[in-house]
Amino acid sequence: MRAGGVTNLASLFDLLITPFTDFAFMRRALVGSIALSIGACPIGVFLMLRRMSLVGDAMAHAILPGAALGYLYAGLSLGFMTAGGLIAGLVVALLAGLVTRVTVLKEDAALASFYLISLASGVVLVSLRGSNVDLLHVLFGSVLALDDNTLVLLAASASVSLLALAVLFRPLVLECVDPLFLRTVSKSGSLAHFGFLALVVLNLVAGFHALGTLLSVGLMMVPAFASRFWSSTLDGMIVIATLIGILSSGLGIVISYHAGTPTGPTIILSAGALYLLSILFGQRNGLILRLWPRKHLAA
Amino acid sequence: MLRLLTFCSLMGLFLGPPVYAAEPIPVVASFSIVGDIVSHIGGNRVSVDTLVGPEEDAHVFDPAPRDAARIAAAKLVVINGLGFEGWMDRLIKASGGAPQLTIASMGISSHHALIDGNERIDPHAWQDVSNVRIYARNIADALIAIDPEGGGIYRANLSSFDDELASLDHEIRAAISAIPTERRKIVTTHDAFGYFALAYGIEMLAPQGISTEAEASAKDIARIIRQVKSEKIPAVFLENVSDPRLAERIAAESGARIGGKLYSDALSKENAPAGTYIAMMKANIRELTKALMP
Numbered sequence: 073m074r075a076g077g078v079t080n081l082a083s084l085f086d087l088l089i090t091p092f093t094d095f096a097f098m099r100r101a102l103v104g105s106i107a108l109s110i111g112a113c114p115i116g117v118f119l120m121l122r123r124m125s126l127v128g129d130a131m132a133h134a135i136l137p138g139a140a141l142g143y144l145y146a147g148l149s150l151g152f153m154t155a156g157g158l159i160a161g162l163v164v165a166l167l168a169g170l171v172t173r174v175t176v177l178k179e180d181a182a183l184a185s186f187y188l189i190s191l192a193s194g195v196v197l198v199s200l201r202g203s204n205v206d207l208l209h210v211l212f213g214s215v216l217a218l219d220d221n222t223l224v225l226l227a228a229s230a231s232v233s234l235l236a237l238a239v240l241f242r243p244l245v246l247e248c249v250d251p252l253f254l255r256t257v258s259k260s261g262s263l264a265h266f267g268f269l270a271l272v273v274l275n276l277v278a279g280f281h282a283l284g285t286l287l288s289v290g291l292m293m294v295p296a297f298a299s300r301f302w303s304s305t306l307d308g309m310i311v312i313a314t315l316i317g318i319l320s321s322g323l324g325i326v327i328s329y330h331a332g333t334p335t336g337p338t339i340i341l342s343a344g345a346l347y348l349l350s351i352l353f354g355q356r357n358g359l360i361l362r363l364w365p366r367k368h369l370a371a
Numbered sequence: 372m373l374r375l376l377t378f379c380s381l382m383g384l385f386l387g388p389p390v391y392a393a394e395p396i397p398v399v400a401s402f403s404i405v406g407d408i409v410s411h412i413g414g415n416r417v418s419v420d421t422l423v424g425p426e427e428d429a430h431v432f433d434p435a436p437r438d439a440a441r442i443a444a445a446k447l448v449v450i451n452g453l454g455f456e457g458w459m460d461r462l463i464k465a466s467g468g469a470p471q472l473t474i475a476s477m478g479i480s481s482h483h484a485l486i487d488g489n490e491r492i493d494p495h496a497w498q499d500v501s502n503v504r505i506y507a508r509n510i511a512d513a514l515i516a517i518d519p520e521g522g523g524i525y526r527a528n529l530s531s532f533d534d535e536l537a538s539l540d541h542e543i544r545a546a547i548s549a550i551p552t553e554r555r556k557i558v559t560t561h562d563a564f565g566y567f568a569l570a571y572g573i574e575m576l577a578p579q580g581i582s583t584e585a586e587a588s589a590k591d592i593a594r595i596i597r598q599v600k601s602e603k604i605p606a607v608f609l610e611n612v613s614d615p616r617l618a619e620r621i622a623a624e625s626g627a628r629i630g631g632k633l634y635s636d637a638l639s640k641e642n643a644p645a646g647t648y649i650a651m652m653k654a655n656i657r658e659l660t661k662a663l664m665p
Contacts (some may be wrong), residue, residue, distance in 0.1 A: 095593055097620050148615060216592050217616035219623075325589060332590035 075331035109317030112275040116296030134164035134187040137194020161273030174297025229278035290340035298347040417509040443468035455494035473513035475506040476595040484565040498567035502539040522610040563635035599625040605661035630662035
């Protein structure tokens with residue numbers, strides 16, 4: 073009995089820990105995606121609460137051409153691709169804000185139009201230069217190939233966005249619950265809004281080095297949605313979303329190691345699985361608790 | 372090219388009837404390497420039309436009606452054989468022409484290899500230079516048969532090309548013997564170097580678990596690193612791992628070097644490092660030496 077328990081523990085250790093002790097690239101993938109979760113998941117919670125869940129997606133598309141241009145100019149250069157992505161994302165955010173303010177278009181429409189223009193011009197620019205096979209690397213990133221510089225970038229982005237979020241916390245909360253009130257008492261609303269969009273861009277740019285532009289939105293948003301089923305306070309949701317992000321990163325990397333599935337998508341699928349479990353079993357508004365409230369608890 | 376032209380016209384001076392008077396004989400070669408050998412032997416007495424050009428893949432060649440017309444116009448069609456050009460029979464039939472067909476690899480000793488998971492005859496015989504010397508002789512014989520008048524020129528071209536091949540073979544052997552014996556092994560995704568490995572004594576191991584085109588998983592990368600470490604392989608040539616960052620990570624963690632491009636079954640464009648067969652073999656041996664020298 074005891075021996076069985078020990079071997080079970082040992083094989084669990086083999087399953088979960090040995091891959092990381094054996095291979096540096098596994099450790100790097102884990103550290104990188106943990107840093108990414110710490111930066112991006114709190115942002116995702118705010119995006120969700122402000123009903124801007126799809127803004128992350130739009131921003132990811134807006135970033136892609138900038139990153140692609142950086143790539144075409146300097147190859148797979150961390151600096152140029154990061155700068156290109158940041159510039160493209162910020163320009164689209166600013167232009168969309170400007171159009172919202174001076175014309176009749178609402179922000180979602182303005183954002184959609186600019187990200188589409190950005191995406192299309194990116195595709196044209198890339199095809200002018202010929203080879204677009206390598207663009208797949210930009211689209212899908214490569215969490216297994218994180219070098220020192222990329223890890224530093226991911227950690228720096230996580231640190232910056234946590235600090236900036238702390239500064240912006242009050243106006244952001246106010247904008248979530250009562251934007252009209254915020255507008256009457258303070259002018260910091262639009263500043264906070266753009267600061268927040270800049271954080272979204274920063275985290276997506278950091279994320280595309282590991283997961284690619286499109287999947288990095290997944291790590292930002294899906295844990296946030298899942299956290300909604302476990303907590304009803306903002307602090308609780310932020311903590312839980314971050315934990316779910318970290319958990320799905322670890323799970324995804326380990327599953328990719330054993331099952332041979334591509335790593336980035338497996339991380340997002342793990343987050344998706346945790347999200348579905350949360351919908352079913354969540355303590356707040358989870359389906360099972362809602363359908364069988366007392367009986368289930370009593371049993 | 373210029374040297375070749377000068378050479379041929381000089382030969383023409385010495386060998387009686389002026390070559391420029393004759394219309395060049397239309398010859399179709401199935402792919403770039405055979406095409407290069409034919410033009411070495413044929414000189415300017417033949418015009419070589421290569422179906423599968425430089426940097427194109429003969430395995431997946433999809434003949435167009437235009438190609439049938441090219442065959443119909445040819446007097447001689449030269450192919451590698453050994454099942455390399457599975458599409459050629461149908462193409463000749465479809466062309467309606469009746470050109471002479473020469474299989475350049477006739478008479479070489481072929482061997483089997485695992486290709487795409489099946490045990491088949493390995494068609495990539497040109498990776499062994501001594502086979503290409505046989506190719507050249509076969510092609511010269513075929514040209515003499517359809518153009519006996521040019522026989523002298525073809526024989527002279529053959530003998531000078533054969534000398535070049537002999538010294539190329541010598542050069543490859545010298546380069547390999549300079550590499551310490553225990554370092555003569557690589558991991559490569561190519562399955563086209565069986566003859567090379569056999570002829571020159573380099574061990575070529577297939578990587579475990581890397582599949583073409585699919586995105587690499589953590590499992591794939593871990594397997595390669597483990598294989599390289601346990602078998603102490605000094606270099607890996609991973610054409611399928613197209614993300615350079617990933618290749619760098621594998622190199623950093625396994626301690627192996629990442630080799631450059633090896634040319635297997637097509638020449639490069641003329642200005643690139645492997646514009647001719649001889650240049651291709653030299654480019655490969657340069658890459659191997661660079662990766663394997665301690």
